[in-house]
Amino acid sequence: MDRRQLIFRGAAMAFAAPTLRAPAAHAAPPSGQLPARAEIIAVLRRVADQWINGHSDSGDNGWARATFFSGLMAVYRLTRDARYLTYTRAWAERHNYGINGGVTTRHADNHNAIQAYLDLYEIEPEARKLTASEDTLRHMITDQPGKDDDWWWVDALHMAMPPFARFSRLRNDDAFAAKLYRLYNHTKRVQGGPGLWAPTLGGLWYRDDRFLPGGILSPGGKPVLWSRGNGWAAAGHVKVLKVMPPTAPNVPEYRDTLTRLVTTLRPVQRGDGFWNVNLGDATHLPGPETSGTSFFAYGTAYAIAAGLVPSATYLPVAARAWNGLVATAVHPDGFLGYVQNVGDRPESSQPVTYDSTADFGVGAFLLAGTELAGLVS
Known part of the structure; x- marks a missing residue:
């Protein structure tokens, strides 16, 4: 790919894309070396404990809180601290291991909780924990079997790819993996016409149809390649690759897609260690943002570990x-700031500040830290 002259063509217009470039740092850059494993774990505990202590109400079983619990269960697997398992179990029991919207829902957001339910099942197997989860995924396979356009936005890759992959392995049933790929391929190559994946941009992803070439641009006339949207894509690929056998169909494609994304992210990392909310325009609402950065750290750490x-x-x-996240976003008491709240583009939930947080951002941070802890002793 020639970064000096990337050309996008839409139905009604064509425009030249800019070189993807990170802004110059205005402070001493964070260290390029990871701290010791014990130090990473200490920060993870501080952030996880701060959230739990401030939320006696464990919350709903929607996509945002489910992302937090995915991260918390990763910390449990790392630390074996029973408090994290107890808090997650109580949340799942409160919702009777159910699916938001009922088992006939096709919306990927409603399938995100299945990841935490599976985590709990693997530790304490009971068939009832997966009844609703398996029912809803089988509905996706058998009801309207030719309908593969449900994942029309990139976030869906994180919410729903991992449940299909994990059930395929758990039940030794290729139907789950096959449906996963059909849904994925539609999002990647068909949705909106060209698909949401942009191979000419090094394998970055558009959030949805509105941002495809010919659609919404940044105020500077450049592409909108939302950081967290690409973070969701990275995390979805990581979680699939963690569970699917290397020889399974389509795994080489998942591996290559994640590799291309991680490779493209490297030159646009900010000097402070973060990535901007718009990867395609460094001047579009620049500043530290935790959720996308955490997912990119997670994806990069996995890509390193997997070779x-x-x-x-x-x-x-x-x-x-x-190191940038810990120095800039983690408060002394473990509160995690600079999280762009719920949205679908760089302008959403602005301004993003030291005091901006959200459950899914905490979950992303916990996932990143647990993956990075595996790289050091």
Whole structure:
């Protein structure tokens, strides 16, 4: 790909895309070396404990809170601290391991909670924990079997790809993996005409149809490639690759897609370790943002551990992201700031400040830290 002259063509217009470039740093850059494993775990505990202590009400089972619990269960697997398992179990029991919207829902957001339910099942197997989860995914397979356009926005890749992959392996049933790929392929190559994946931009993703070439641009006339949207894509690929056998159909494509994304992110990382809310325009609402950065650290750390990218080149990327997050976004008491709240584009929930937080952002941070802890001793 020639970064000096990227050309996008829409139905009604064509425009030249800019070189993707991170802004110059205005402070000493964060270290390119990871701290010791014990230090990473200490920060994870501080952030997880702050959230739990401030939320005696564990919340609903929608996509945002479910992302938090995915991260919390990752911390449980790392630390074996029973408090994290107890808090997650109580949340799932409160919702009777059910599916928001009922088992006939096709909306990917409603399937996100299945990830935490599966985590709990793997630790304490009871068939009832997966009854609704399996029912809703089988409805996706058998009801309107040719309907593969449900994942019309990139966030869906994180919400629903992992449940299909995990059930395929758990039940040794290829029907789950096959449906996963058909839904994924539609999002990637068909949705909106060209699909939401932009191979000419190094494999970044548009959030949805509105941002495809010929659609919404930044105030500077550049592409809108939302950071967290790409973060959702990265995390979805990581979670699928963690559970699917290397020889399974389509795994090479999932691996290559994640590798391309991680590779493209490296040159647009900010000097402070973060990534901007718009990866396609460094001047579009610039500033630190935690959720996208956490997911990118998670994706990069996994890619290093899996041998998809060279550690010598990419460990400093992941380390700068983690060290920047800890230095800038983590408050002394563990409160996690600079999280862009619910939205679908860079302008959503602005301004993003030291005091901006959200459950899914905390979950993303916990996922990043647990993956990075596996890279150090």
